[in-house]
Amino acid sequence: MKRTASAIWQGDLQTGKGTVSSDSGVLSKTPYSFTSRFKDGSGTNPEELIAAAHAGCFTMAFSVQLGAAGFTPDTLETTATLTFEKIGDDWTVTGIHLDTRGRVPGADAEAFAMAATAAKNGCPISRLLKADITMDARLEA
Numbered sequence: 001m002k003r004t005a006s007a008i009w010q011g012d013l014q015t016g017k018g019t020v021s022s023d024s025g026v027l028s029k030t031p032y033s034f035t036s037r038f039k040d041g042s043g044t045n046p047e048e049l050i051a052a053a054h055a056g057c058f059t060m061a062f063s064v065q066l067g068a069a070g071f072t073p074d075t076l077e078t079t080a081t082l083t084f085e086k087i088g089d090d091w092t093v094t095g096i097h098l099d100t101r102g103r104v105p106g107a108d109a110e111a112f113a114m115a116a117t118a119a120k121n122g123c124p125i126s127r128l129l130k131a132d133i134t135m136d137a138r139l140e141a
Contacts, residue, residue, distance in 0.1 A: 003023070004022070005021065014034045017032075017033045019031055048082075051082040054080040054125045057123040057124055059076050060123070062076055062116055062119035065115035065116075065122075068115075071105070073102050073103065073104045074105065075103045076100060076102040076104075079099045080097070080099075081096065081099070083096070
């Protein structure tokens with residue numbers, strides 16, 4: 001299975017602008033820019049999209065882990081806060097904090113914590129953030 005998204009950028013960093021799109025159509029020429037990434041401008045940014053992906057992936061994985069332990073959650077809510085900071089001359093994602101709450105009938109704090117830890121370590125986006133990245137780059141005339 002493969003999932004695809006794309007980005008188009010026009011112009012220089014500070015005055016340019018771009019869009020991101022996904023094959024599903026959920027993102028369709030969604031704007032992003034220097035101000036949406038480094039200030040409080042409108043539009044999205046790569047870090048926000050990573051945080052959203054991580055929150056969604058983790059929460060689904062958490063549900064799987066709880067189910068494997070014999071519990072069905074009524075609700076699970078997760079906020080992923082990604083830290084993006086300048087280190088020397090380079091901007092770097094230095095971490096993601098997952099803050100999760102749930103209503104899980106019959107679960108005690110220990111079972112909840114064990115399932116949460118397994119989900120954090122096992123969700124595909126958590127593992128992606130440790131993965132090798134490959135690339136093809138071609139200059140077009």
